[in-house]
Amino acid sequence: MRRFLDRLYAASGALAAVCLALIAVVMLLQAGMRELGFLLRGADDIVAWLCAASAFLALGYTFRHGELVRVGLLIERLPAGARRPTELATLALALLIVGYILYAAARFVYESWQFEEVAQGLIQIPIWIPQMGFVAGALVFFLTVLDELVVLARGGRPAYQAAEDARRSRKDFTETV
Amino acid sequence: MTTIGIAAVLFTLLVVLLAGGLWIAMAMAAVAWLGLQFFTTSPPEVNLFQSFWGSSASWTLAALPLFVWMGEILFRTRLSDEMFEGLSPWLGWLPGRLMHVNVFGCGIFAAVSGSSAATCATIGKVALPELKKRGYDERMCLGALCGAGTLGLLIPPSIIMIVYAVAAEVSILKMFLAGVFPGVLLIALFSGFIVAWALLNPSKTPQYADRLSLREKLRKARNLIPCLVLIAFVMGVMFTGYATATEAAAFGVLGALGIAWWSGSLGWESFRVSLMGATRLSCMILFILAGASFLSSCMAFTGIPRELATWVGSLNASPLALIAILAVIYLLLGMAIDGISMIVLTTSIVLPMVEAAGFDLIWFGIFIVILVEIAQITPPVGFNLFVLQTMSGRDANFVALASLPFFFLMLLAIGVVVAFPQIALWLPDALLGATRK
Numbered sequence: 001m002r003r004f005l006d007r008l009y010a011a012s013g014a015l016a017a018v019c020l021a022l023i024a025v026v027m028l029l030q031a032g033m034r035e036l037g038f039l040l041r042g043a044d045d046i047v048a049w050l051c052a053a054s055a056f057l058a059l060g061y062t063f064r065h066g067e068l069v070r071v072g073l074l075i076e077r078l079p080a081g082a083r084r085p086t087e088l089a090t091l092a093l094a095l096l097i098v099g100y101i102l103y104a105a106a107r108f109v110y111e112s113w114q115f116e117e118v119a120q121g122l123i124q125i126p127i128w129i130p131q132m133g134f135v136a137g138a139l140v141f142f143l144t145v146l147d148e149l150v151v152l153a154r155g156g157r158p159a160y161q162a163a164e165d166a167r168r169s170r171k172d173f174t175e176t177v
Numbered sequence: 178m179t180t181i182g183i184a185a186v187l188f189t190l191l192v193v194l195l196a197g198g199l200w201i202a203m204a205m206a207a208v209a210w211l212g213l214q215f216f217t218t219s220p221p222e223v224n225l226f227q228s229f230w231g232s233s234a235s236w237t238l239a240a241l242p243l244f245v246w247m248g249e250i251l252f253r254t255r256l257s258d259e260m261f262e263g264l265s266p267w268l269g270w271l272p273g274r275l276m277h278v279n280v281f282g283c284g285i286f287a288a289v290s291g292s293s294a295a296t297c298a299t300i301g302k303v304a305l306p307e308l309k310k311r312g313y314d315e316r317m318c319l320g321a322l323c324g325a326g327t328l329g330l331l332i333p334p335s336i337i338m339i340v341y342a343v344a345a346e347v348s349i350l351k352m353f354l355a356g357v358f359p360g361v362l363l364i365a366l367f368s369g370f371i372v373a374w375a376l377l378n379p380s381k382t383p384q385y386a387d388r389l390s391l392r393e394k395l396r397k398a399r400n401l402i403p404c405l406v407l408i409a410f411v412m413g414v415m416f417t418g419y420a421t422a423t424e425a426a427a428f429g430v431l432g433a434l435g436i437a438w439w440s441g442s443l444g445w446e447s448f449r450v451s452l453m454g455a456t457r458l459s460c461m462i463l464f465i466l467a468g469a470s471f472l473s474s475c476m477a478f479t480g481i482p483r484e485l486a487t488w489v490g491s492l493n494a495s496p497l498a499l500i501a502i503l504a505v506i507y508l509l510l511g512m513a514i515d516g517i518s519m520i521v522l523t524t525s526i527v528l529p530m531v532e533a534a535g536f537d538l539i540w541f542g543i544f545i546v547i548l549v550e551i552a553q554i555t556p557p558v559g560f561n562l563f564v565l566q567t568m569s570g571r572d573a574n575f576v577a578l579a580s581l582p583f584f585f586l587m588l589l590a591i592g593v594v595v596a597f598p599q600i601a602l603w604l605p606d607a608l609l610g611a612t613r614k
Binding site for chain 1: 194195196197198199200201202203206207210221222223225226229230233234235236238239242243246420423424426427428430431452453455456457458459460461463464465467513514515517518557558
């Protein structure tokens, strides 16, 4: 189970990275073809979808790396005894919110599949195909948060905390803007 | 409940959730859900989907991950050593000598990188040990690095400007152009301060040891060429209107890969690390933007921003007073939260107010970006302080005190930009025409 989940997060992150790289490739192709007098039709739509896919698919992976921002100012100063229950409550609430995001995404995409909605733009494919990236990303994200909650509830240390501490001891603060 | 009452409930909830350590985008989503569910008739799940999908599946926003990636690639090259070698022979004649490498190095790196912490770390990792070895004053050096590192946010390309442009629905290109002269202003202020300080404390600047012939100097300056060519190219295609910001970012990635390859630091591993780093950083930003977009849709339905704007208007305060109050609020916010959250948490409320008071949104963007820069160097949460703390091994107080003069210089810059808005607006108006917004 542990191995499967870790592979799932890594695969989802890798897929997100591929989408990001493809944005650059599509943009360069479009610019190059324009120079040669060709029009790459629908490139703008593809770039937008890749951008969304990259963002959503990376959510779980980024979360586990402790790189989704939060305000640590108060909770980091809590005494160790109060820190754990606060962290548990926060993670439980996070699970609820991500669950709701997953529900909203799945419901909406299911409807657009049911009603066979077509993308508005040059590429007339069913819109649920690019939107599946949102559903898949939200699903992986939900599993990640659930995973971390279970680890914490069993008395372990969540991966996002471990990653954050590791970055600090490596003295690496470059993962911010 | 009155609109102001609803605003108070939502605001309190947001503060509690954020203080409790909930991830920022999730806190915004939770507040938006609550607001829509209980105070409007609009179904929250539909709004959620449309804001999350609409804000992320955006062709304009695709410039953001690409500029992030470009910075990540260059951060891992030998660019910082080359910058130091190329710049230092040319700055020896100025009072303060190599101290200026901090400022100009950051200024140049800021033109290829959109991030403040990365700019600070890139220049710092070479300049700090080199200047220390030569006997320069460490305190001044840390202060200069801390202050000048924030130029990464103001000199295009800038991640934070893309975030603001998307949130305020203004043109990314205009924001980039508007940042150029305020960036030059800050460089002039920082360098001017170093000159004045060096003249007042002549004993603290060591003698210039390595005097070189002009030929030697030119030979060393060759080190700067790859970086300058990349800057000229990316800015050139963008500002002449040949390519959009997103296309320019793609060219930038290509150029950055070229530089990395040329300097021999492009391997599979560094390519992978830079790409994964960019993926995480842009995912973090896009998730916040999605949460913020959901929260703004909630705000629009409740009518809170309109109400607040009317209320502020009814106070009959002068626009200057409004700007002064906002500056204080942002200074306080900047002590606790990061710049991106600072912008997206406030735009849906603040922008209608600012617009009603007759300010240009591009100009306000520059104003807010300089305040975010200040946030990078104000304790307890200031990322440039963290970067330099760990690099120098000094404690938080030492670094914060060292950057204090630069904090005041940035406040001065804000004053100048408020008094002379044309510093920001002239370039975008001249190049893209004076159509506002």
